[in-house]
Amino acid sequence: xxxxxxxxxxxxxxxxxxxxxxxxxxxxxxxxxxxxxxxxxxxxxxxxxxxxxxxxxxxxxxxxxxxxxxxxxxxxxxxxxxxxxxxxxxxxxxxxxxxxxxxxxxxxxxxxxxxxxxxxxxxxxxxxxxxxxxxxxxxxxxxxxxxxxxxxxxxxxxxxxxxxxxxxxxxxxxxxxxxxxxxxxxxxxxxxxxxxxxxxxxxxxxxxxxxxxxxxx
Numbered sequence: 001x002x003x004x005x006x007x008x009x010x011x012x013x014x015x016x017x018x019x020x021x022x023x024x025x026x027x028x029x030x031x032x033x034x035x036x037x038x039x040x041x042x043x044x045x046x047x048x049x050x051x052x053x054x055x056x057x058x059x060x061x062x063x064x065x066x067x068x069x070x071x072x073x074x075x076x077x078x079x080x081x082x083x084x085x086x087x088x089x090x091x092x093x094x095x096x097x098x099x100x101x102x103x104x105x106x107x108x109x110x111x112x113x114x115x116x117x118x119x120x121x122x123x124x125x126x127x128x129x130x131x132x133x134x135x136x137x138x139x140x141x142x143x144x145x146x147x148x149x150x151x152x153x154x155x156x157x158x159x160x161x162x163x164x165x166x167x168x169x170x171x172x173x174x175x176x177x178x179x180x181x182x183x184x185x186x187x188x189x190x191x192x193x194x195x196x197x198x199x200x201x202x203x204x205x206x207x208x209x210x211x212x213x214x215x216x217x
Contacts, residue, residue, distance in 0.1 A: 021185055027121045031096060035125055036062055038095025042088050064088070077151040082144045089140040096126040131170065133163045133193065134200055153211055160204040167197045 016025040040050060040062050048064035066081060073080035099122045107115040129137040139159060147155035174190045177183065 016185065016188075021183075024121075024185060027117060028125065031099065031118070031121050031125055034099065035092040035096050035129065038091045039088055042091035043084075046084050046087065048084065048088075076148050078144070078148040082148050085144045086141050089137040089144070092137050093126040093129050096122040096129075100126075128189075131166055133166045133170075133197065134159050135196070139163055156204060156207055160200065163197060163200065167193050 013022065013025065016022045043050065043062070043064045047067060050062055051065040052063045054061040054063075070081040070084065071079050075083055100119050103115040103119045103122075107119075132138045132142045134140065134143055139162075142162060143155050143159040146158050150158070170193065171190050174186050177186050
């Protein structure tokens with residue numbers, strides 16, 4: 001399994017340090033790692049093997065090797081791999097929500113002051129990843145569901161369109177948050193989302209051209 005480190009993680013750490021939010025960033029990174037461990041464990045349970053691990057500015061990303069037999073088991077317009085992708089994508093946010101549940105139980109019986117911060121961090125990570133923006137977990141689920149129902153071409157097209165709309169809406173809401181709360185962390189999350197969506201748009205345009213060539217041939 002290959003391991004890659006995105007150097008932007010050091011830039012983000014420096015920025016959060018000088019804006020006096022390094023503790024928040026460290027807390028989010030810790031639970032983002034646990035979030036990804038949820039993906040990893042789920043993938044292993046489903047029989048997939050981890051292919052690569054990428055350390056990103058807002059967590060870790062795990063990619064799995066494809067099992068050829070999963071391609072042969074059809075599920076409507078997709079296959080078993082599509083269903084596994086949905087389950088694996090949901091495993092990360094579910095992990096964060098389980099941590100929230102544990103903290104709520106602990107807080108009920110004892111007044112642990114650190115529970116509130118952990119609950120907040122995990123809810124934030126879960127909600128962020130459930131946004132229907134590819135390649136976040138919500139976007140991956142959306143793409144796999146559309147793939148099963150409509151096929152791969154429509155899945156790529158619809159997911160790209162919905163992702164772009166959602167990023168615009170999130171940016172508008174985040175702008176209000178930045179104005180009222182003066183939180184620089186929100187700004188960098190939005191920048192990260194836009195950088196991610198620009199890369200995905202380039203990939204989409206390439207796939208679109210390939211489909212056009214195939215259709216015209």
